[in-house]
Amino acid sequence: MRPHLLAGFALSLVLVAPLAAQTAPTAPTLDPMTNDKVPSYEWVRPEADYVRREAMVPMRDGKKLFTVIVYRKGTTGGPILLSRSPYNATGHTTRNRSQKIEEILPVMDAPFVNDGYIRVYQDVRGLGKSQGDYVMTRPLRGPLNATKVDHATDAYDTIDWLVKNVPESNGKVGIIGSSYLGFTSLMALFDPHPALKAAVPQSPMVDGWMGDDWFHNGAFRTFGFDYFLGQTVEKGGGAVPSGTGDEYRGYLETGSSGAYARTWGLDKLPGVRKMMEHPAYDSYWQQQAVDKLLAARKLTVPTLVMLGQWDQEDSYGGPAVYKAVKAAQPDAPIMLGIGPWRHSGANYEGSSLGALKFEGDTALQFRMDWIKPFLDCRVKTNPAPCKAxxxxxxxxxxxNRWEVDAKWPAGSEMPLYLGANASLSWTRPDTAGSDEYVSDPAKPVPFLPRPIRMEGDAWRTWLVQDQRFVDGRTDVLTYSTPVLDKPVHIKGAPRVDLRAATSGRDSDWVVKLIDVYPDEATATPGMAGYELGIGIEIFRGRYVHGFATPAPLEPGKTYAFGWSLPNVNHVVKPGHRIMVQIQSSLYPLYDRNPQTWVPSI
Incomplete structure (x- = not known):
């Protein structure tokens, strides 16, 4: 059958008269001299997957602290994770200008905000956009602080405001942070707010004289000059403009650290002046020692204190807090975490450090296996029970493996003795002996191969630097075991017991504990003969009678010097050797000891 068209067909047209064109009102033409500066630009667009809020949070003295609150859209009943920082809360929350929450926050924050956490960063008092005066390590209220506020009260007031003014939260708070942020995390533990349920201080500044940023066992760390300049001068640019690409030469040419400070006007900075006025471990330092202050109180907030094994800035603080608190309160809710990292390395990629390679991203492993579960079970709503x-x-x-221990330090002490012919042995020598070297203050031993810049990767990884660069120096004594036929496992803080004398009136003593790789290291390509520092630490001789009572040494007299190397967990493998090096300078990381008596170096 053929298809056919129907003849009937009607067409109806509706003609519409054209409407008058409507145009949007035009803005007046700008005057050529119109101010081009605008008060703000909202870079967070409607399509962003997060909410970012800024607030000025009031403190009890009327000052307000700038605070940034970030959470994924749709978050309800989320726990708050707080960090109090001197490094710019805006910067912490704008890693990238992105519409994705994982891109604007630090890498370590992603697992938290993706799991309903509300991330909060705050500028500490006096820095960034916060009001008030900035004191580098503001003491707790008391003999050194007559005001009504400190980091403990600021943390309390901040938490109180957050749980009352962030309706998306469940009213529970954890605090976390590294370095200075680790210090402020510890400060929150003094008279804590009831809503604070957990703390994770990482690489915290605890005692700036005993072994954290400014001094180690009385020896001043010159890198502090750059830090003070960058932190305390308006628009400070960081490094001192010394005009040299080799800080070894720059410091050497000015003489002492005091002369360096005066040359570059650093002696005018209040923070530097405080250190110059308190070179010994007097009440100024003792009354700020966070480990001692925490031990004097009952710890009620569960705390995971952690650090990197090769932390080049704050290796002392975390273990000191753990040790002091446990000694005073054996059942204290505190644990210690140590990973194969540099300073603050737990928050970055952790599959390597310098020439060392590990089994996977150790930092990510620790964050996911320990930090997040530690916080989850304490701050989330209806969480799984906390594990012991x-x-x-x-x-x-x-x-290259993680280990869990029921006590720290683990294992037992085993002495390792210096011996004749540069030997190192587990057996005490039958007869006493001695070795000597000439230490010339005009030619100090560098802590890195020259030229030295205390910045970037060279600074971050200096503790794992191959120590062969000092080979051939006559002012470095070297002792070694035979090749090991079985592994040696070191867990804890190796203790130095040194009997030494000097012809001068003062001296520094540096001891390095070193893992020497085989000359043919087929299992670790590129590491043949490598001399890896397991632990490196200094002691200033004038403090042999006590850190608060410096005194000149008697030339020729043998003294017993004792101090600890940083905490480690390290296995020296069969086929390797253990080496100990002794020297009297580590320059210019530590200022030069003139090796004669002066009241203050």
């Missing part, structure tokens, strides 16, 4: 807190979770470098 071990004494310590540490990474055994050399063997």
């Amino acid at each position: 807190m071990p004494a310590a979770v540490t990474y055994a470098t050399g063997a």
Whole structure:
């Protein structure tokens, strides 16, 4: 059958008269001299997957602290994770100008905000956009602080405001942060707010004289000059403009650290002046020692204190807090975490450090296996039960594995003796002996191969630098074991017991504990003969009678010097050797000891 068209067809047209064109009102033409500066630009667009709020949070003295609150859209009943920082809260929350929450926050924050956490960063008092005066390490209210506020009260007031003014939260708070942010995390533990349920201080500044940023066992760390300049001068640019690409030469040419400070006007900075006025471990330092202050109180907030095994800035503080609190309160809710990292390395990629390679991203492993579960079970709504807190979770470098211990330090002490002919032995020598070297203050031993810049990767990884660069120096004594036929596992803080004399009136003593790789290291390509520092630490001789009572040494008299190397978990493998080096300078990381008596170096 053929298809056919129907003849009937009607067409109806509706003609519409054209409407008059409507145009949007035009803005007046700008005057050529119109101010081009605008008060703000909202870079967070409607399509962003997060909410970012800024607030000026009031403190009890009327000052307001700038605070940034970030959470994924749709978050309800979320726990708050707080960090109090001197490094710009805006910067912490604008890693990239992005519409994705994972891109604007630090890498370590992603697992938290993706799991309903509300992330909060705050500028500490006097820095960034916060009001008030900035004191580098503001003491707690008391003999050194007659005001009504400190970091403990600021943390309390901030938490109180957050739980009352962030309706998306469940009213529970954890605090976390590294370095200075680790210090402020610890400060929150003094008279804590009831809503504070957990703390994770990482690489915290605890005692700036004993072994954190400014001094180690009385020896001044010159890198502090750059830090003070960058932190305390308006628009400070960081490094001192010394005009040299080699800080070894720059410091040497000015003489002493005091002369360096005066040359560059650093002696005018209040923070530098405080250190110059308190070169010994007097009440100024003792009354700010956070480990001692915490031990004097009952710790009620569960705390995971952690650090990197090769932390080049704050290796002392975390273990000191753990040790002091446990000694005073054996059942304290505190545990220690140590990973194979540099300073603050837990917050970055952790599959390597310098020439060292590990089994996977150790930093991510610790964040996901320990930090997040530690916080989750304490601050989330209806969480799974918390697992028991071990004494310590540490990474055994050399063997490349995580280990969990019921006590710290683990194991037992085993002495290692210096011997004749540059030997190192587990057996005490039958007869006493001695070795000597000439230490010339005009030619100090560098802590890195020259030229030296205390910045970037060279600074971050200096503790794992191959120590062969000092080979051939006559002012470095070197002792070594035979090649090991079985592994040696070191867990804890190796203790130095040194009997030494000097022809001068003062001296520094530096001891390095070193893992020497085989000359043919087929299992670790590129590491043949490598001399890896397991622990490196200094002691200023004038403090042999006590850190608060410096005194000149008697030339020729033998003294017993004792101090600890940083905490480690390291396995020296069979086929390797253990080496000990002794020298009298580590320059210019530590200022030069003139090796004669002066009241203050």
